[in-house]
Amino acid sequence: MRCSTLQSTVVPADDPCAGEATHMLLGSMRDGETGAREPFMDPFCKPCGESYVRRPALKARLVPLHVHMTDNMFIETVEGHRLLKDDEHEARCFDCGTTGTVNWFKFQTNGCPGRPESIEVLRHSRDMVYAEPDERAVESARLWWDYAVDYLHTFVGDWRVVTDDPRYAAYFTFRDREYGVRHDLPDGRFGAEKLPNRGRPKPEVINPELDPYNQVVFNFHGRMTDSGSMDFATWTPGHLNIGDRELIILYTPEGAIREVLRVPGCRSWAETTGAICDAFGPILTVKLQTRIYE
Numbered sequence: 609m610r611c612s613t614l615q616s617t618v619v620p621a622d623d624p625c626a627g628e629a630t631h632m633l634l635g636s637m638r639d640g641e642t643g644a645r646e647p648f649m650d651p652f653c654k655p656c657g658e659s660y661v662r663r664p665a666l667k668a669r670l671v672p673l674h675v676h677m678t679d680n681m682f683i684e685t686v687e688g689h690r691l692l693k694d695d696e697h698e699a700r701c702f703d704c705g706t707t708g709t710v711n712w713f714k715f716q717t718n719g720c721p722g723r724p725e726s727i728e729v730l731r732h733s734r735d736m737v738y739a740e741p742d743e744r745a746v747e748s749a750r751l752w753w754d755y756a757v758d759y760l761h762t763f764v765g766d767w768r769v770v771t772d773d774p775r776y777a778a779y780f781t782f783r784d785r786e787y788g789v790r791h792d793l794p795d796g797r798f799g800a801e802k803l804p805n806r807g808r809p810k811p812e813v814i815n816p817e818l819d820p821y822n823q824v825v826f827n828f829h830g831r832m833t834d835s836g837s838m839d840f841a842t843w844t845p846g847h848l849n850i851g852d853r854e855l856i857i858l859y860t861p862e863g864a865i866r867e868v869l870r871v872p873g874c875r876s877w878a879e880t881t882g883a884i885c886d887a888f889g890p891i892l893t894v895k896l897q898t899r900i901y902e
Contacts, residue, residue, distance in 0.1 A: 609675045609870065611653040627653030629675070632868040633660055635668025651870075674869040676883035677702060681872075686713040688726025721760040724782050724800040730755060732796045741791075745770065745777035748791035748798040752778070756800070779807070785886065802882075806890035814895040821896040822846055826856075829890040837861035841869075841888055842901050843880070856880075858888055 612633075613625035629651035636645035645667070652660065657670045682690045683699065694700035697707035703722030706713075719727035730751060736744055749769045756762040766781040776788040777798065786807040791798045805811065808829055815821070824843045831839040841858045856869040869887045871880050885891055 609651055609673075611656050612650040613652060613656040625653060625656050627656065629673055630654055631657045631670040632673045632865075633657045633668055633670055634865055635660075635666050637666055649868075671865055672867045674867065674883075674887040676869065676871040676875075676879075676886075678872055678875065678879075684710060686710060687717045688720040688723060688728065689713050689717060690720075690723070719756070719760055721756070721762040724756060724762055724764070724780075724787055725802060727752075727756055727760070727762075727799055728797065730798055732791075732798065737796045741774065742771040745773070745791050748777040749789055752789050752798060752800065779803075805885055808890035808892075811891040812893045814893060815897065818896040818898070820846075822898050823896075823900045825895040825897060825901065826884060826888075827892045827895075828888055829892050831889060833861060838892075839866060839888075841884065843884070844900060856884055856887075 609629045611625040611627045611629050631652055631654055632649055633652045634649050636647045638645050651673055652670070654670070660666055661668050661670060677690070679685070681692075682702065683693055684691050689701040689706065690703055691699040691710065691713065692702050694707055698709045699713065700707045701713070701720060701722065703726075704720050705722070706717075706720075708716075718729045732744065732748070736747055739747070746769065753767070757764060762782070764780040764782050764787075767778060768780065769778045770776060775790055775792050777791040778789040780787050780789070780800075786803040787800045788803050788807075789798065789800050793799060806829075811826075822844065824845070826841040826843070827838050828841070839858060839860060841856050843856045845853055847853045854870050854872055856871065857865055858867040858869070860866050867888065869884060871883050875883075881891065881894075
């Protein structure tokens with residue numbers, strides 16, 4: 609997602625900014641004729657956004673912007689690397705930043721160190737396929753660590769090996785996201801997967817019978833003030849403005865916008881809630897409602 613600046617704040621100043629939008633600029637601008645202030649909310653790169661915040665004619669502030677990358681945004685996914693076009697090297701992996709030609713990724717890599725779930729080449733030996741589950745779990749955890757961490761240099765945290773789980777051999781965190789190493793995948797494979805809702809229980813759905821609904825409100829684990837008030841996020845899939853349908857807005861308990869997530873296009877419920885979980889944390893409750901909070 610590109611910065612909205614039509615005239616770059618850096619040289620050459622006459623060209624549109626080519627930077628990636630990492631923040632949302634929120635504010636209002638005074639109409640020269642009526643004097644009324646018109647609100648706006650536009651994506652900007654941080655340098656351009658900061659330059660607008662300093663302008664006295666604007667009352668504006670910057671908040672972080674998350675953009676969910678959908679599969680159609682990549683030119684190709686090769687050996688686990690989700691590739692974007694790169695002007696100098698033909699392709700660049702969105703997750704780990706490695707650059708090269710598409711063929712180089714195809715023949716020189718097996719799994720992306722920036723995306724643990726992309727490592728799909730590991731398989732049990734014939735003996736281990738028929739081993740006891742606890743023995744298979746320990747071996748799966750050891751071999752996955754050897755390949756993903758020692759060989760690919762995937763930087764994992766909070767590594768915990770388990771032997772009493774029928775599906776998982778280990779749990780770990782990666783970039784503030786919870787994963788589990790499955791030892792029971794088809795065809796004798798084992799590998800990592802993101803844990804649903806960051807390993808927390810399935811969210812409670814309030815008003816599940818409401819159909820149709822106009823807006824969804826989310827509360828989150830770990831986003832509570834000392835007084836017990838909670839941050840909340842709103843998603844309005846039926847908004848009259850098509851662009852606003854793609855925005856999930858995180859508010860403070862007082863109603864100030866804290867962060868914004870953009871999920872481009874019409875995505876499934878599972879993909880949208882997964883993107884919300886990635887951006888804002890594990891979901892505690894999901895409330896369907898007819899009224900719209902703005």
